[in-house]
Amino acid sequence: MDNQNLIPTKASVMDDLQEVRAMIRRHKRKDILFALVGLLALMFALLTLLTLFIDLVMDGYPRFNTEFLSEFPSRRAAHAGLLSAWVGSLLVMLVTFLTAVPMGVAAGLYLEEYAPKNWFSDLIEINVANLAGVPSIVYGLLALGLFVYGLDFGQSILTAGLTLGLLILPIIIVSTREAIRAIPTAIREAAYAVGATKWQVVKDHVLKYSQGGILTGVIIGMARALGETAPIITIGALTFIAFLPPSPIGTEAPFVNFEWLSSGFTVLPIQMFNWLSRPDHAFHINAAATGAIIILVTLLMNGTAIWLRYKIRKNIKW
Amino acid sequence: MDQATHVVKAESRNLNFYYSNGAHALKGINMPLYENKITALIGPSGCGKSTFLRCFNRMHDLYPGNRYDGQIVMHPDNTNILADGVDPIEVRMRISMVFQKPNPFPKSIYENVAYGLRVRGGKNKKVIDDKVEHALRGAALWDEVKDRLDDLAFNLSGGQQQRLCIARALATDPEIMLFDEPTSALDPIATASIEELMTELRNKLTILVVTHNMQQAARVSDYTAYMYLGDLVEFSKTDDIFIKPKDKRTEDYITGRIG
Numbered sequence: 001m002d003n004q005n006l007i008p009t010k011a012s013v014m015d016d017l018q019e020v021r022a023m024i025r026r027h028k029r030k031d032i033l034f035a036l037v038g039l040l041a042l043m044f045a046l047l048t049l050l051t052l053f054i055d056l057v058m059d060g061y062p063r064f065n066t067e068f069l070s071e072f073p074s075r076r077a078a079h080a081g082l083l084s085a086w087v088g089s090l091l092v093m094l095v096t097f098l099t100a101v102p103m104g105v106a107a108g109l110y111l112e113e114y115a116p117k118n119w120f121s122d123l124i125e126i127n128v129a130n131l132a133g134v135p136s137i138v139y140g141l142l143a144l145g146l147f148v149y150g151l152d153f154g155q156s157i158l159t160a161g162l163t164l165g166l167l168i169l170p171i172i173i174v175s176t177r178e179a180i181r182a183i184p185t186a187i188r189e190a191a192y193a194v195g196a197t198k199w200q201v202v203k204d205h206v207l208k209y210s211q212g213g214i215l216t217g218v219i220i221g222m223a224r225a226l227g228e229t230a231p232i233i234t235i236g237a238l239t240f241i242a243f244l245p246p247s248p249i250g251t252e253a254p255f256v257n258f259e260w261l262s263s264g265f266t267v268l269p270i271q272m273f274n275w276l277s278r279p280d281h282a283f284h285i286n287a288a289a290t291g292a293i294i295i296l297v298t299l300l301m302n303g304t305a306i307w308l309r310y311k312i313r314k315n316i317k318w
Numbered sequence: 319m320d321q322a323t324h325v326v327k328a329e330s331r332n333l334n335f336y337y338s339n340g341a342h343a344l345k346g347i348n349m350p351l352y353e354n355k356i357t358a359l360i361g362p363s364g365c366g367k368s369t370f371l372r373c374f375n376r377m378h379d380l381y382p383g384n385r386y387d388g389q390i391v392m393h394p395d396n397t398n399i400l401a402d403g404v405d406p407i408e409v410r411m412r413i414s415m416v417f418q419k420p421n422p423f424p425k426s427i428y429e430n431v432a433y434g435l436r437v438r439g440g441k442n443k444k445v446i447d448d449k450v451e452h453a454l455r456g457a458a459l460w461d462e463v464k465d466r467l468d469d470l471a472f473n474l475s476g477g478q479q480q481r482l483c484i485a486r487a488l489a490t491d492p493e494i495m496l497f498d499e500p501t502s503a504l505d506p507i508a509t510a511s512i513e514e515l516m517t518e519l520r521n522k523l524t525i526l527v528v529t530h531n532m533q534q535a536a537r538v539s540d541y542t543a544y545m546y547l548g549d550l551v552e553f554s555k556t557d558d559i560f561i562k563p564k565d566k567r568t569e570d571y572i573t574g575r576i577g
Binding site for chain 2: 116117184186187188189190191192193194195196197200204205208209315316
């Protein structure tokens with residue numbers, strides 16, 4: 001710089017400013033470009049799903065009535081309904097929920113709060129993460145060997161529920177651990193500092209503050225289980241079933257029975273698969289309607305998860 | 319030092335501390351805590367003052383691999399609280415702690431203060447009510463929150479949250495209270511109220527406070543310890559250490575030559 005430029009004149013400042021402004025404009029162009037690419041990617045994903053859903057709804061539209069939900073499957077497409085399938089799905093999901101949630105949450109809690117951190121817990125961690133990526137049909141084969149033949153549970157609701165339970169176990173474990181990890185060290189130390197034991201910290205704080213995250217994981221896992229087909233086929237779900245399993249709630253004491261656990265069953269995706277594989281086009285309408293219902297229920301479950309997480313997290317700021 | 323006129327509440331004897339990564343964070347610390355006095359720990363970042371403070375309630379036990387060597391003896395019962403046979407939980411029942419950032423639980427104001435009592439098995443509502451009120455009064459927070467004890471603690475301001483944490487630490491009648499840079503996240507007005515509170519609390523218990531702020535140490539403490547690189551360089555009455563430090567390193571720190 002020569003001496004004359006040491007005292008900035010209005011003109012030189014304006015020149016510099018022009019340059020800076022041009023640079024900012026150049027940089028901002030990249031902002032817009034990236035936002036555009038991101039938006040396109042998002043739209044591609046959303047539109048595909050939306051098209052699929054609308055297509056299913058339009059195809060299945062004639063079957064959206066109460067009979068479709070209250071009738072058993074039938075040889076005549078127009079009278080075939082989903083009753084045994086949705087009841088089957090509900091009962092299978094009940095078994096899945098009752099087994100996978102306590103096991104998954106307990107396992108996640110143990111790994112995060114109690115297990116010593118060494119090569120063995122690292123190994124377990126890698127394995128749990130891997131389990132989430134195992135193809136579902138492998139779980140079906142495992143269940144066929146273990147539950148159907150090994151433990152002689154047969155091709156029952158119990159077998160299906162346990163199989164799907166295993167399938168979503170890693171999802172629940174991982175989401176439990178993540179929810180627990182989100183709790184700041186400072187809160188944990190605060191609880192320990194007043195003299196709490198580990199279990200008191202877990203019960204009064206860790207579980208309470210991670211509820212939202214755990215619940216989200218549970219619901220997302222359950223939604224995944226609802227749509228699973230391959231492992232259920234592998235363990236031999238029936239495809240045409242014109243009866244309901246015995247009711248879990250009896251009219252006489254002790255008001256609960258467990259016969260339903262060993263009953264044969266079908267579930268929504270299996271019913272859909274069955275209808276789809278028939279040559280008669282009328283059944284394809286039923287399949288489309290079933291598909292739309294499965295997607296709708298899944299969306300509802302995920303929506304509930306998001307809403308619950310928001311509700312629970314509202315009171316927690318960190 | 320006129321140790322004779324003061325009662326020693328606790329003292330560390332040749333205390334060494336090693337982190338799990340092998341770092342030798344405290345090197346043979348010998349230091350008394352006088353009863354009903356405030357002792358301040360000062361020194362540059364990483365000098366071990368927080369590490370030393372957290373030995374007093376065995377906070378290091380929460381993380382595997384940390385190792386103590388030496389003793390912290392509490393009086394009058396002469397218990398070495400670092401001994402293997404002493405449960406850290408028992409230590410934390412006697413020595414409570416206030417942290418750097420206000421860390422109330424995401425619970426109501428009332429439940430925050432009551433938690434220490436509940437941990438001790440307190441069930442009687444009347445007793446807990448009384449102790450909660452007493453602790454909140456002790457922390458100079460009662461008048462501000464008495465009408466909204468069921469509100470979430472997060473709705474309080476930062477300074478109020480820190481006083482709530484002091485109430486939580488106070489509710490269980492501790493013998494010693496540890497403050498780990500209690501005002502570093504607060505504005506000057508909130509800082510002043512916490513400092514005033516500390517000088518009042520001195521009448522009931524013994525206080526050990528870590529501070530980054532030398533003026534704060536000068537304002538509130540009776541004794542000051544200057545630590546540097548894991549060593550206790552100098553310990554004496556606060557007035558003495560700030561006016562005529564004996565060690566060159568202390569003088570350098572206090573006059574701002576190192577920091």
